[in-house]
Amino acid sequence: MRIARLAALAGAIICSLTIAVGGAAANETPTFTEDVAPVLYENCVVCHRAGENAPMSLVTYQETRPWSRSIKSKVESGEMPPWHADPAVGEFTNERGLSDTELETIVAWVDGGAPEGDPSRLPTTPDFASGWQIGTPDAIIEMPEAFEVAAEGEIAYQYFTAETNFTEDKWVKAIEVRAGTPAVVHHVLAYARAPGAERQPSAYRQIPVGARAEAAARARAERAASSGRPTRAPGSGPGTLIGTMAPGTNPMVLDADAAFLVPKDTTIVFQIHYTANGETTTDRSRVGMVFANGPPEKEIRVSAFLNAFFEIPAGEANKRVDGIIEFTEDAEIHAIFPHTHVRGKRWLYELVHPDGQRETVLSVPEYDFNWQTYYQFSEPLSVAKGTRLEAAAWYDNSESNRSNPDPTIDVRWGEQTWEEMHYTGITYSVEREADE
Ligand code: HEC
Structure with a gap:
């Protein structure tokens, strides 16, 4: 978590440099395909996909859009992604959490009306096909x-x-x-x-x-x-x-x-x-x-x-x-x-x-x-x-x-x-x- 925060801070510094150079780009509403899907694929779809125990899939835009308000409230409250240890104590290899930048991206996307963006920019769906996360078992x-x-x-x-x-x-x-x-x-x-x-x-x-x-x-x-x-x-x-x-x-x-x-x-x-x-x-x-x-x-x-x-x-x-x-x-x-x-x-x-x-x-x-x-x-x-x-x-x-x-x-x-x-x-x- 501490590392995540430092990374977010570094990100913010780089961001402000970009704004100084690039102008208006930073004010644009994030889109699903370009900005939000990568965050969900990294932090959420391990559970939020067909066949797993979370209540809904968050893989496609059509699946995710109806949940946008709920997603905003759950990530702001810290309930999702789930993690129940006090982040101030210890560091864990399986720790879940969003960086400040990832959190801000989701919130700005929902506040901006949850637009889809260019469908061709959607990242490839993470591959969970083999079932086993440990690789092929012996x-x-x-x-x-x-x-x-x-x-x-x-x-x-x-x-x-x-x-x-x-x-x-x-x-x-x-x-x-x-x-x-x-x-x-x-x-x-x-x-x-x-x-x-x-x-x-x-x-x-x-x-x-x-x-x-x-x-x-x-x-x-x-x-x-x-x-x-x-x-x-x-x-x-x-x-x-x-x-x-x-x-x-x-x-x-x-x-x-x-x-x-x-x-x-x-x-x-x-x-x-x-x-x-x-x-x-x-x-x-x-x-x-x-x-x-x-x-x-x-x-x-x-x-x-x-x-x-x-x-x-x-x-x-x-x-x-x-x-x-x-x-x-x-x-x-x-x-x-x-x-x-x-x-x-x-x-x-x-x-x-x-x-x-x-x-x-x-x-x-x-x-x-x-x-x-x-x-x-x-x-x-x-x-x-x-x-x-x-x-x-x-x-x-x-x-x-x-x-x-x-x-x-x-x-x-x-x-x-x-x-x-x-x-x-x-x-x-x-x-x-x-x-x-
Ligand atoms: C470790 C598995 C897991 C991960 C990772 C996870 N979730 Fe969940 N999520 C669940 C389960 C299980 C539920 C249903 C039980 C509950 O609400 O506590 C749930 C519930 C939700 C709900 C409420 C659905 C409702 O019925 O109202 C939302 C919204 C949500 N998750 C969004 C997210 C988002 C966004 C992420 C990533 C940032 C995420 N979740 C990461 C397992 C997960």
Whole structure:
């Protein structure tokens, strides 16, 4: 964002020079084909085109013209393109936003009567034909069979299991989840469940917050001590979240020197939230992966931590719940995925460095369940051993929260949307041993 603003400023300076030289040209109303379409193609049509989940296509003039007033109001308010993190905190590779110049172009076009301009100047439509944004996948894992989506009514979360049939460990450098029928798929979470009980190595440990979490951690430690085996963290049931698809998500494309491991014989568990759209239809969603040629320089671990021990009293409008992890090795954090359900309203992530210094790394002031974003840092965050990551979420269980299905009940952890979560997906890397 800061970079965008600087660029806009530079643009403004160049512009004023042009005006001095060129005279009247700068006062002309922008046209769709020449000025507006390039902005829409760059910032909007990834979602606003046929077959995607935005309500209308913004590809042609005929499609866009009826929406011009609405477009102006949504871009001025900042609701479109959607981006929910505070732009003053951090920089992200998947950040969306218009530069000042792009915003001014759209506003001037609408105010000037939204003219079409010369049709021959329309840029070529961006090519999304292949479907996959990550390029041609090396492996595609599909739901074993199509699911019939009812025309009406609330549909409970569905779980589907598909085998990867990987006969060897795979290093994955890009992953994308694609809905079979986008119109009825609200979101897909894809988990990897590796065979055997062993958990992936972890470079952090969870710090229990609150009496119930502490008691549970003690009980777990005692069980582990008596059985001699480590036990699973609560909520780690379906496996590790490796792919997400929801309004606002991007495929995960890792840096050139990075990849994450999907062990051989891994099973993929799809958790899918369907929304009925008036017609009975079917869906067969899938996940695509692009493999690295060999072990990467940076091994990305795709992980998550959560606080399952909270209670949000009925009617409470601003309940804070915390989750804390502490790194037990030097590491780099690449991305963070905040996740609550419909009562969640705000998230804040802070690093507490070993010297006690606090650093805000991600702030989502108006969290919205309808948009699920993995925030991918432009520069990975370096965390020294002993650094803590503190995740705070705030919930509104009052009747003033319009999305609240029932403000009269106390709410605890649960999978269903009327229950709640305090879940943070996190991708991080540690230095790989040279001879591994
Ligand atoms: C990440 C996907 C995505 C991107 C990028 C995006 N939109 Fe949207 N847009 C949506 C979805 C989904 C909705 C419907 C839900 C909502 O309104 O929140 C929507 C709604 C809208 C609406 C309101 C439509 C109505 O029913 O009133 C307008 C106008 C709009 N978008 C314009 C834009 C413009 C202009 C851009 C680019 C500057 C843009 N959008 C970028 C996904 C997107």
